[in-house]
Amino acid sequence: MSGASARVPETDEVIPLISLCDLGSKDINRVTRLADTIGQAAREVGFFRVCDHGIDAATIKATYAAARTFFARPEIEKRRLYIGLSANHRGYVPFTEKGDYPDEVSRNYEAFDLGLDLPEDDPDYCVGNRMLGPNVWPDQPGFRDAISVYYAQVADLGQRLCALLELHLGLPPESMTSRMSKPISQLRLLHYVRDRQVASSKSVNMGAHTDYECLTLLHTGNPGLQVMTRDDRWIDVPVDPSALVVNIGDMMEAWTNGLLRSTPHRVLNLSPERFSLPYFTATNHDTVIAPFPELVEPGHPPRYAPFTAGAHLERMLVRDFPYLRNQVRRGDPEDAVTNPFEDRLNRSDD
Numbered sequence: 209m210s211g212a213s214a215r216v217p218e219t220d221e222v223i224p225l226i227s228l229c230d231l232g233s234k235d236i237n238r239v240t241r242l243a244d245t246i247g248q249a250a251r252e253v254g255f256f257r258v259c260d261h262g263i264d265a266a267t268i269k270a271t272y273a274a275a276r277t278f279f280a281r282p283e284i285e286k287r288r289l290y291i292g293l294s295a296n297h298r299g300y301v302p303f304t305e306k307g308d309y310p311d312e313v314s315r316n317y318e319a320f321d322l323g324l325d326l327p328e329d330d331p332d333y334c335v336g337n338r339m340l341g342p343n344v345w346p347d348q349p350g351f352r353d354a355i356s357v358y359y360a361q362v363a364d365l366g367q368r369l370c371a372l373l374e375l376h377l378g379l380p381p382e383s384m385t386s387r388m389s390k391p392i393s394q395l396r397l398l399h400y401v402r403d404r405q406v407a408s409s410k411s412v413n414m415g416a417h418t419d420y421e422c423l424t425l426l427h428t429g430n431p432g433l434q435v436m437t438r439d440d441r442w443i444d445v446p447v448d449p450s451a452l453v454v455n456i457g458d459m460m461e462a463w464t465n466g467l468l469r470s471t472p473h474r475v476l477n478l479s480p481e482r483f484s485l486p487y488f489t490a491t492n493h494d495t496v497i498a499p500f501p502e503l504v505e506p507g508h509p510p511r512y513a514p515f516t517a518g519a520h521l522e523r524m525l526v527r528d529f530p531y532l533r534n535q536v537r538r539g540d541p542e543d544a545v546t547n548p549f550e551d552r553l554n555r556s557d558d
């Protein structure tokens with residue numbers, strides 16, 4: 209065995225698979241053990257997979273069926289729900305909406321973005337909040353019902369995982385979850401298509417990035433997702449349709465003063481076509497993210513300056529969505545698109 213191949217660990221060792229069967233247990237010892245298992249993975253890797261998560265296979269299947277039918281519709285119909293027509297970042301993201309990810313050799317995906325479905329008279333929406341408000345829905349039988357059921361279940365699971373992390377970190381109960389009563393969380397239906405001209409099936413489709421929120425819960429049945437290890441190697445996330453992939457995002461890293469790690473990841477063009485469903489668990493819009501005082505100690509000074517969740521998310525999305533650059537309102541800071549979490553991204557295509 210050569211030295212180089214000896215360094216490559218088994219993927220399963222690196223991205224743990226954790227059963228959530230004790231999540232609802234009345235036995236505090238079992239729940240604490242689960243919280244510590246998850247917390248350990250969140251500290252060391254920033255990525256883990258969960259099974260026995262309680263979202264049934266039929267709900268997931270119905271969500272993909274709705275997504276497939278929507279993406280198969282003619283472009284002109286999908287564009288009636290173009291995200292650029294929305295005041296609160298909802299709707300269809302066409303293949304042409306390309307952000308600033310320099311390592312994207314062959315970016316080719318479309319998406320549908322939605323969030324907490326608030327009424328038209330929601331006060332935050334009415335005063336122009338760009339992340340909160342009603343969803344847009346295609347005129348497609350069953351779409352809204354299927355997606356809403358999945359959204360409710362995955363959103364609930366996201367908060368329950370955050371509660372486990374509170375327990376693991378020794379934070380007072382609801383330190384995080386009490387800031388998630390009207391969250392700017394988003395569900396994204398993603399459809400990747402490998403361009404026929406693409407020479408390498410290992411080319412990068414979605415470029416290296418960290419997620420901007422607290423915790424991402426992703427379902428996929430297709431290969432292609434890769435995670436960067438602490439020593440800058442890309443490893444594959446195993447595909448397991450019975451599991452969800454969970455990763456720490458920037459808000460959680462800052463909140464925990466760097467104890468939990470927001471890990472870079474990317475998507476390769478391994479399959480001719482690929483679907484995935486990331487759900488980004490976030491806080492309320494106005495939540496100020498600053499390291500929890502309990503996690504700041506003399507040897508552990510605060511490593512992150514405080515920022516407001518909504519402002520951070522909007523700043524980051526401006527980089528990813530050209531339509532938002534035209535919507536940037538007067539008074540927004542000129543330097544709004546630098547990402548303080550970016551320096552760890554090694555964008556080489558090895």
Ligand SMILES: O=C(O)CCC(=O)C(=O)O
Pocket residue numbers: 396398414419426428433473474475483484485486
């Ligand atoms: O499609 C995937 O597997 C990953 C998607 C992702 O990383 C994202 O949307 O932030």
Ligand SMILES: [Fe+2]
Pocket residue numbers: 417418419473
């Ligand atoms: Fe991501």
